[in-house]
Amino acid sequence: MYDIKPLEEEWKQYQKKKRKPYLLASIGGVLLAILGFTFFNYKYFSFSNSVVSGIENTIKIDKTKENNILIESALSKIQVKKIDKIEEIKPIVKMNMDIGQGSTLPTLPLVDNIPILEDNTVKNRPIHSKRKVKKIIVEKPRKKMHLNIIESSSLSAYKDVERRFMQSHDTDDSLFLAKSYYRKGNYKKSEFWSLQTNKVNSHIEESWMIFAQSKIKLGHINEAIQVLKGYVKRTNSEKAKALLYRLKKN
Structure with a gap:
């Protein structure tokens, strides 16, 4: 009779050789799937980041444009008024006739x-400055x-x-x-x-x-x-x- 054990070993070797291509194909498929998934994720996230950065840059540019427009509109509303030439203030002078001790007053028919x-005597005290000239008029209190x-x-x-x-x-x-x-x-x-x-x-x-x-x-x-x-x-x-x-x- 034949020895069964060697036959079993040969059978096992035969089965291993037969399954080896399928096993390698499976491993290769898994590796390809992993590589494809990794490559896809890398491309996807790179694209997403570029899209997000592009959107952020667009928003920043839009905000900058809006700020520039606001600044230009505000500046256009500002009106600079020219200062007219300062006119010299002419002092108002009232002549006063002081009554001396030796002078004679005109008399009227009353005994009260x-x-x-x-x-009123008005004193003019001009105050000089480099840019403006102001003259202040000070009146004495009435006596x-x-x-x-x-x-x-x-x-x-x-x-x-x-x-x-x-x-x-x-x-x-x-x-x-x-x-x-x-x-x-x-x-x-x-x-x-x-x-x-x-x-x-x-x-x-x-x-x-x-x-x-x-x-x-x-x-x-x-x-x-x-x-x-x-x-x-x-x-x-x-x-x-x-x-x-x-x-x-x-």
């Missing part, structure tokens, strides 16, 4: 002490002085006070004129100057009384009554009440 405003006015026929003194009132609108001047003209019997002018006083300051009782009394002297009784009624209603003045009572009684 009435405060009169001195004319009042009391004059004893005695009777005189000089009309120039009245005109001086009238001009001064037109410049300063000082009620001391207008009230002085109203009292002076009333005492001289010029009731038309006393009415006018008391009215000017009331326009500047409506709280001076003496001015309202001269205004009403001037109207009475001019024969405008009803107007005087209306003026006094309004003043009494507003201030409850005792002097105005007394004058109104006398008018109604007479």
